[in-house]
Amino acid sequence: MTASPDPRKNRLLAALPDGEWRRWRPQLEWVEMPLGQVLYESGGTLSHVYFPITSIVSLLYVMENGASAEIAVVGNEGIVGISLFMGGQSTPSRAVVQSAGQGYRLKAQVMKEEFDQAGPVLHLLLRYTQALITQMAQTAVCNRHHSLDQQLCRWLLLSLDRLQGSELVMTQELIANMLGVRREGVTEGALKLQQAGLIRYARGRISVLNRPGLEERTCECYGVVKKEYDRLLPEKLAS
CATH class of the missing domain: 2.60.120.10 (Jelly Rolls)
Incomplete structure (x- = not known):
């Protein structure tokens, strides 16, 4: 158990x-x-x-x-x-x-x-809600103005921030549904990141090999969202 x-x-x-x-x-x-x-x-x-x-x-x-x-x-x-x-x-x-x-x-x-x-509790939850609204607004802007390659990097980084390790279990079909794009677009984007040595993708598992490289490749949307969460929410406790 x-x-x-x-x-x-x-x-x-x-x-x-x-x-x-x-x-x-x-x-x-x-x-x-x-x-x-x-x-x-x-x-x-x-x-x-x-x-x-x-x-x-x-x-x-x-x-x-x-x-x-x-x-x-x-x-x-x-x-x-x-x-x-x-x-x-x-x-x-x-x-x-x-x-x-x-x-x-x-x-x-x-x-x-x-x-x-x-x-x-009310004040804590309202601060969190403000951060979440920022993420929603930035996602809408990102999906409209930035390339799929940049969107994929943003999505990977936001996911990594919420995991303890550097590996995500995720099918291309699910990523495509998340980003609202065709599966072929995700395949092409993931292949580019893999060829650049930033990730390894196999059998539904994405391993991030070079996080700084992803941060350089993504758009400003990731930084805007992360900064707002860090500003509004308390620091994460040490493991």
């Missing part, structure tokens, strides 16, 4: 004051988050919020014809389900696990009660 990780490996949970942490800890439920699991569908009512620890969740906007594109990624820096405490109850996006791992979830009612107390 897999041991459950420390909940405070998630930056938001780690930032909770002692009083809030003591209230939350007994109500946090450890969950496995397998690749491809849908945490919520577009228009669905949220029963829980999720705090990834070793997993990454992709927020996708799905069109009427089934086409989709990623609008943000959430990992151990954040929470999945902001519409719950922002007053919406549901959201037009879909949340899908893009990198398998573990996390914790908290019942919707508990989260709403904590948020409504207008204490430190």
Whole structure:
């Protein structure tokens, strides 16, 4: 049986004051988050919020014809389900696990009660929401103005920031769905990065060999998003 990780490996949970942490800890439920699991569908009512620890969740906007594109990624820096405490109850996006791992979830009612107390939890979650909105806006700009090569580098770097290692388990089809492009475009982009010695891609596994090289190759969008998260959120605890 897999041991459950420390909940405070998630930056938001780690930032909770002692009083809030003591209230939350007994109500946090450890969950496995397998690749491809849908945490919520577009228009669905949220029963829980999720705090990834070793997993990454992709927020996708799905069109009427089934086409989709990623609008943000959430990992151990954040929470999945902001519409719950922002007053919406549901959201037009879909949340899908893009990198398998573990996390914790908290019942919707508990989260709403904590948020409504207008204490430190409210301010922490609002700062996180501002950072997430920045990521969504920058993703939209990036998808409109930058090359697929740059978008792929940005996506890889954002994913790496939310993982402990340097390897992602990810099929080209899933990456194509995330970026809203044809699979052939992802194949070509990944091949370019591999030929440049930046990554190794085989059998659905992407190993990053040269992170500084990826940072040089990507557009400014990655730096804008990272700077905003670093500015608004508390530092990640040491492992």
